[in-house]
Amino acid sequence: MATDTLGEGAASACVDAGGGAIGLPQLCPDWMGNQIVWLVIALIVIFFILSRIALPRIAAVLAERQGTITNDLAAAEDLKEKASDAEDAYNKALADARAQAQEIIAEAKAEINAELEEATQKADAEIAAKAAEGEKAIADIRANAMESVKEVAKDTAKELVAAMGVKADARTVTSAVNSRLKG
Incomplete structure (x- = not known):
């Protein structure tokens, strides 16, 4: 009990006559020194427990977290660089594909124009050949028409001469018709 530490018959301001605590x-204040000693002992024990067991574990966890964060940041930077390189490669490939598409389009246009020019020349040649054939046919028809006109003129002249009662030979009629047709 509290009175045992103070000794027999000693009275304390914190203990009543029955030995119970007051307040x-x-x-x-009589017990304050004793409490301070135990407080210091408890703080020293807590400090040693924290410094030897808890703080090293906390420091290890913090160092591990810092290492993980640093590694993650380095990996993120590396991935960012790789993504940038991939984007550059993609843009280059896209530009190359567009250029190649333009070349293919230009080649196709040139090929189509060449085929069109060839077809146009072939059609022009066919048209010229048909026109020449048409002109030849017209010339033949004209020549035949002139021959037919000569024949009709000869026959008509022979009939007219015969109708007049004169007999004309074929040679005379032919020379008369030919001289008249010439002008």
């Missing part, structure tokens, strides 16, 4: 015993 809060923690605030009793």
Whole structure:
């Protein structure tokens, strides 16, 4: 009990005559030294426990987290660089594909124009050949028409001469018709 530490018959301001505490015993100035000693001992024990066990573990966890964060940042930077390189390669490939498409389009246009020019020349040649054939046919028809006109003129002249009662030979009629047709 509290009175045992004070000795027999000693009275304390914190203990009543029956040996019970008056007020809060923690605030009793007679016991304050004893409480401070135990407080210091408890703090020293807590400090050693924290510094030897808890703080190294916390420091290890913090160092591990810092390492993980640093590694993750380095990996993210590397991935960012790779993504940038991939984007550059994609843009280059896209530009190359567009250029190649333009070349293919230009080649196709040139090929189509060449085929069109060839077809146009072939059609022009066919048209010229048909026109020449048409002109030849017209010339033949004209020549035949002139021959037919000569024949009709000869026959008509022979009939007219015969109708007049004169007999004309074929040679005379032919020379008369030919001289008249010439002008």
